Amino acid sequence: MKRNSFLLMMVVMATTAMLAISPAMAQTDPLPSWNDSAPKKAIVAFVEKVTREGSPDFVPVPERIATFDNDGTLWAEQPMYFQFLFALDRVKALAPTHPEWKDKEPFASLLKGDLKAALAGGEKAMLEIVMATHAGMTTDEFERIVKDWLATAKHPKTKRLYTEMVYQPMLELLVYLRANGFKTFIVSGGGIEFMRPWTEKVYGIPPEQVVGSSIKTKFELRDGKPALVRLPELNFIDDKAGKPVGINEHVGRRPIAAFGNSDGDQQMLEWTQAGPGARLMLLVHHDDAVREFAYGSESKIGTFSDALRTEATKNGWTVISMKNDWKRIFP
Amino acid sequence: MKRNSFLLMMVVMATTAMLAISPAMAQTDPLPSWNDSAPKKAIVAFVEKVTREGSPDFVPVPERIATFDNDGTLWAEQPMYFQFLFALDRVKALAPTHPEWKDKEPFASLLKGDLKAALAGGEKAMLEIVMATHAGMTTDEFERIVKDWLATAKHPKTKRLYTEMVYQPMLELLVYLRANGFKTFIVSGGGIEFMRPWTEKVYGIPPEQVVGSSIKTKFELRDGKPALVRLPELNFIDDKAGKPVGINEHVGRRPIAAFGNSDGDQQMLEWTQAGPGARLMLLVHHDDAVREFAYGSESKIGTFSDALRTEATKNGWTVISMKNDWKRIFP
Numbered sequence: 001m002k003r004n005s006f007l008l009m010m011v012v013m014a015t016t017a018m019l020a021i022s023p024a025m026a027q028t029d030p031l032p033s034w035n036d037s038a039p040k041k042a043i044v045a046f047v048e049k050v051t052r053e054g055s056p057d058f059v060p061v062p063e064r065i066a067t068f069d070n071d072g073t074l075w076a077e078q079p080m081y082f083q084f085l086f087a088l089d090r091v092k093a094l095a096p097t098h099p100e101w102k103d104k105e106p107f108a109s110l111l112k113g114d115l116k117a118a119l120a121g122g123e124k125a126m127l128e129i130v131m132a133t134h135a136g137m138t139t140d141e142f143e144r145i146v147k148d149w150l151a152t153a154k155h156p157k158t159k160r161l162y163t164e165m166v167y168q169p170m171l172e173l174l175v176y177l178r179a180n181g182f183k184t185f186i187v188s189g190g191g192i193e194f195m196r197p198w199t200e201k202v203y204g205i206p207p208e209q210v211v212g213s214s215i216k217t218k219f220e221l222r223d224g225k226p227a228l229v230r231l232p233e234l235n236f237i238d239d240k241a242g243k244p245v246g247i248n249e250h251v252g253r254r255p256i257a258a259f260g261n262s263d264g265d266q267q268m269l270e271w272t273q274a275g276p277g278a279r280l281m282l283l284v285h286h287d288d289a290v291r292e293f294a295y296g297s298e299s300k301i302g303t304f305s306d307a308l309r310t311e312a313t314k315n316g317w318t319v320i321s322m323k324n325d326w327k328r329i330f331p
Numbered sequence: 332m333k334r335n336s337f338l339l340m341m342v343v344m345a346t347t348a349m350l351a352i353s354p355a356m357a358q359t360d361p362l363p364s365w366n367d368s369a370p371k372k373a374i375v376a377f378v379e380k381v382t383r384e385g386s387p388d389f390v391p392v393p394e395r396i397a398t399f400d401n402d403g404t405l406w407a408e409q410p411m412y413f414q415f416l417f418a419l420d421r422v423k424a425l426a427p428t429h430p431e432w433k434d435k436e437p438f439a440s441l442l443k444g445d446l447k448a449a450l451a452g453g454e455k456a457m458l459e460i461v462m463a464t465h466a467g468m469t470t471d472e473f474e475r476i477v478k479d480w481l482a483t484a485k486h487p488k489t490k491r492l493y494t495e496m497v498y499q500p501m502l503e504l505l506v507y508l509r510a511n512g513f514k515t516f517i518v519s520g521g522g523i524e525f526m527r528p529w530t531e532k533v534y535g536i537p538p539e540q541v542v543g544s545s546i547k548t549k550f551e552l553r554d555g556k557p558a559l560v561r562l563p564e565l566n567f568i569d570d571k572a573g574k575p576v577g578i579n580e581h582v583g584r585r586p587i588a589a590f591g592n593s594d595g596d597q598q599m600l601e602w603t604q605a606g607p608g609a610r611l612m613l614l615v616h617h618d619d620a621v622r623e624f625a626y627g628s629e630s631k632i633g634t635f636s637d638a639l640r641t642e643a644t645k646n647g648w649t650v651i652s653m654k655n656d657w658k659r660i661f662p
Contacts, residue, residue, distance in 0.1 A: 062537055139579055183539070196583045206393055207583025208514070208539070217579060219572040219598055226598070226605040228579050235580075241550040248470055248548060248559050249566075250581060252527045252538025267550055267557070274557040 030176040033169040033328040039282065039320045043173065046280040050256065051180050057278040061181040065255040067247060067268060068170070070188035070195060070212075072261040072302040073284050074203060075166040076155075078293040080301060082162045083194050084126070086149055088115075090133035098132075107132070127234075135215055135232035138222065139193065142230055146197045160330070163202050167284075168331045170259075174203055182257070187211045187247055189239035189264050193230075211250040213238045239264045244271035261286070262302040269317060281317040283308070288323040361507040364500040364659040370613065370651045374504065377611040381587065382511050388609040392512040396586040398578060398599060399501070401519035401526060401543075403592040403633040404615050405534060406497040407486075409624040411632060413493045414525050415457070417480055419446070421464035429463075438463070458565075466546055466563035469553065470524065473561055477528045491661070494533050498615075499662045501590075505534055513588070518542045518578055520570035520595050524561075542581040544569045570595045575602035592617070593633040600648060612648040614639070619654040 034040040049057040050064065071077040091101070091110050101107035106125040109117035119125055134142070150163055158165065174184050184205055186195060192212030199205045214235040217228045238246040244267055247255065258265070258272035261284040269281040285304060287294050296304040312319055322329065365371040380388040381395065402408040422432070422441050432438035437456040440448035450456055465473070481494055489496065505515050515536055517526060523543030530536045545566040548559045569577040575598055578586065589596070589603035592615040600612040616635055618625050627635040643650055653660065 062531065065539075192580070192583070200393065208396075208581065210583060214580065217576050219575045219602065226575065226601045228575055228602075244550045244557065244559055245548050249523070249545065250539065252523070252541060270557045271550070271559075 030179070031169065031172050033172055033326060035325050035327055037325045039318050039325045042280065042318045043176075043282070046257065046278060047177065047180050050278050059256055059277065063253065063256065064177075064180070064182040065185065065251060065253055066177050066182045066257040067185045067187040067211075067251075067255040067259070067272070068174075069260040069262070069265050069268070070186050070190055072286065073167075073259055073265075074170050074186070075162070076292065077302050078286075078295065079156065081190065082155075082165075083190050084129075085156075085162075086146070086153070086194070087129050087133045089149060089153060090145070091129060094133065131215070131232040134191065134194075135230045137230055139217060139228040139230060142193055143197045146194055150198055163198055165330060166202060167326070168328050169326045170284075171203070171331065173259075174205070177257070178204065183209065185209045185211060185247075185251060185255070187238065187243050187258075187268060189213055189237070189242075191215075192238075211238055211246045213242075241267045243268035247271065256280070258282070259284070261304065263305050263308050264303075266308055266311060269315075273315060273317075281315065282320060283312055283317055284320045284322065287321050288326075288329065291329045292322055361510070362500065362503050364503055364657060366656050366658055368656045370649050370656045373611065373649045374507075374613070377588065377609060378508065378511050381609050390587055390608065394584065394587065395508075395511070395513040396516065396582060396584055397508050397513045397588040398516045398518040398542075398582070398586040398590070398603070399505075400591040400593070400596050400599070401517050401521055403617065404498075404590055404596075405501050405517070406493070407623065408633050409617075409626065410487065412521065413486075413496075414521050415460075416487075416493075417477070417484070417525070418460050418464045420480060420484060421476070422460060425464065462546070462563040465522065465525075466561045468561055470548060470559040470561060473524055474528045477525055481529055494529055496661060497533060498657070499659050500657045501615075502534070502662065504590075505536070508588070509535065514540065516540045516542060516578075516582060516586070518569065518574050518589075518599060520544055520568070520573075522546075523569075542569055542577045544573075572598045574599035578602065587611070589613070590615070592635065594636050594639050595634075597639055597642060600646075604646060604648075612643075612646065613651060614643055614648055615651045615653065618652050619657075619660065622660045623653055 031040055031043070049055050050059040052058060068074055071081050075082070088110060091107060095101055095111055098107070101111060106118040106121050106129060110129070150161065153162060154160060155162060155165055177184055186199060186205055186209065188195060188211070190212050192210055192214045195210050195212055196207040199210050200207065216231045216233045216235045218231055219226065219228055236242065236246065240263070243265065247268065254275040255272045256275065256278065257280040258269050259282045260268060265283070273279050273281055285296070286292060286302065295302065297306050362371055362374070380386050381390040383389060399405055402412050406413070419441060422438060426432055426442055432442060437449040437452050437460060441460070481492065484493060485491065486493060486496055508515055517530060517536055517540065519526060519542070521543050523541055523545045526541050526543055527538040530541050531538065547562045547564045547566045549562055550557065550559055567573065567577065571594070574596065578599065585606040586603045587606065587609065588611040589600050590613045591599060596614070604610050604612055616627065617623060617633065626633065628637050
């Protein structure tokens with residue numbers, strides 16, 4: 001082969017390779033665990049229009065705020081919020097140093113394994129369990145306790161680590177949004193300090209982008225060393241009408257996209273939608289009893305009421321059917 | 332000139348130019364408004380060691396958190412916190428719709444121009460003025476009011492816009508830290524919603540990185556539209572022992588560098604220092620009566636007490652003399 005022919009051939013090969021690669025790269029699916037149904041189309045259309053320079057719907061990068069509920073939206077929440085399962089395990093772990101619990105409800109029933117009797121006391125009983133297990137230590141100590149529990153505790157049904165019970169399609173969505181200049185926040189009814197020790201590793205969401213419920217803390221010197229001590233006193237409930245309040249307090253601007261799964265998320269979606277310009281509101285519906293759990297209006301955990309469905313329809317919110325819209329549930 | 336000689340000359344010129352430029356670029360001073368005294372040296376030495384890969388003091392980017400007080404640290408605070416001057420202007424602006432203020436303290440004295448009499452009621456009087464001017468409207472409305480005021484109101488002594496009374500050396504420091512992978516936060520006793528409308532433009536600090544004092548807000552429908560209404564009820568005081576609490580709540584990790592100027596910042600610096608690894612704690616001292624203001628232990632605004640100075644010496648905190656360490660004060 002002559003030298004010039006060789007060079008020509010190289011150019012042709014390179015060009016062909018580029019032609020072969022370019023469309024493939026352009027078509028790389030950022031959401032491979034989503035079926036090509038309405039929710040995925042709504043997400044991609046929204047992201048494309050708010051990121052396209054010159055588009056009437058263009059949103060500058062600093063204003064691309066997306067908020068996600070956690071329980072039931074990013075990770076599972078059945079048979080009970082995982083944080084409450086953590087609290088139950090803590091009651092058992094702490095029982096030897098609390099002999100008085102043997103005769104004191106709700107702890108006595110809990111320690112006998114009778115969850116139903118323990119929770120007969122309703123919200124008051126739940127609050128007692130939470131305070132007994134979440135307060136009294138420093139913030140550093142609590143972080144260590146949460147990390148240790150998550151490293152070993154297994155889900156009662158799937159026998160997987162709780163941090164493995166996150167939704168693969170939502171992990172992809174988080175990455176896709178961030179790749180398009182979005183800042184992703186968690187806005188959860190769950191405890192802010194229960195989530196922060198692991199959200200960065202699991203979701204890529206740093207502690208400063210986690211909003212949640214909290215108890216009060218107090219700065220004091222412990223053995224001459226500054227510490228923040230967790231007090232048995234509620235500070236903020238980040239649920240329902242509390243979610244827009246929490247968003248305003250922590251983020252200080254209105255999201256342009258919000259993702260939830262239950263009645264607790266309605267006001268967050270309303271608040272998001274009420275701003276000017278393009279908006280995306282989305283609800284996950286748990287209708288896959290085979291691969292995950294199926295529950296809705298009748299469930300006490302993650303209630304998706306008929307009123308919420310009516311609201312979603314009226315406002316044009318997208319409802320995701322886990323069964324029909326997700327190819328895969330867990331990683 | 333022969334073609335080859337010309338090419339050679341071009342290469343030589345280009346190389347010479349690169350040699351001339353490279354050291355100059357490496358030596359470009361990121362803090363030109365700082366004298367080459369101890370504070371600047373401490374800052375640069377700290378940043379270099381926490382960013383040098385392989386250094387025993389290396390800190391990964393996500394953990395490079397720096398917190399800044401605002402009043403007296405990033406912008407001026409004399410003759411009175413600017414937010415309080417805003418409140419006084421608001422009392423005057425709102426007076427026509429509050430005829431009852433003519434006979435009601437502290438408003439009556441204020442409207443007569445007698446600030447001293449108005450403030451005779453102490454903290455209670457100040458709180459009444461703040462609540463009357465900061466609550467009752469939606470968060471969107473309040474943001475607009477703050478922006479309008481800052482666009483036109485002038486400082487009583489310098490006749491400059493308040494947003495021009497920021498410290499040039501600190502603006503350079505914020506940029507320098509961010510260029511080195513730091514996330515910069517404001518942690519101020521001032522109102523969180525008074526700062527957020529302008530901190531991004533003036534300091535490059537977005538609303539979600541502003542921590543401050545706050546009143547409660549409530550989510551409600553106003554004319555069928557979701558709104559957050561500001562209530563005349565304290566939510567959180569982000570001062571003194573409140574600063575580590577506010578940092579923990581909003582940032583969720585401990586800063587490695589903290590900057591303040593008064594007794595209100597002591598606990599933030601203690602909390603910062605109590606973490607492991609390299610730490611930088613720094614206090615601005617206002618000792619320049621000619622170019623700014625000179626005040627310290629005797630001042631009610633921005634008190635820098637003898638106890639704070641003792642603490643700074645004991646803990647090895649760096650104290651900046653505005654007079655000696657800053658070449659320039661305002662931009």
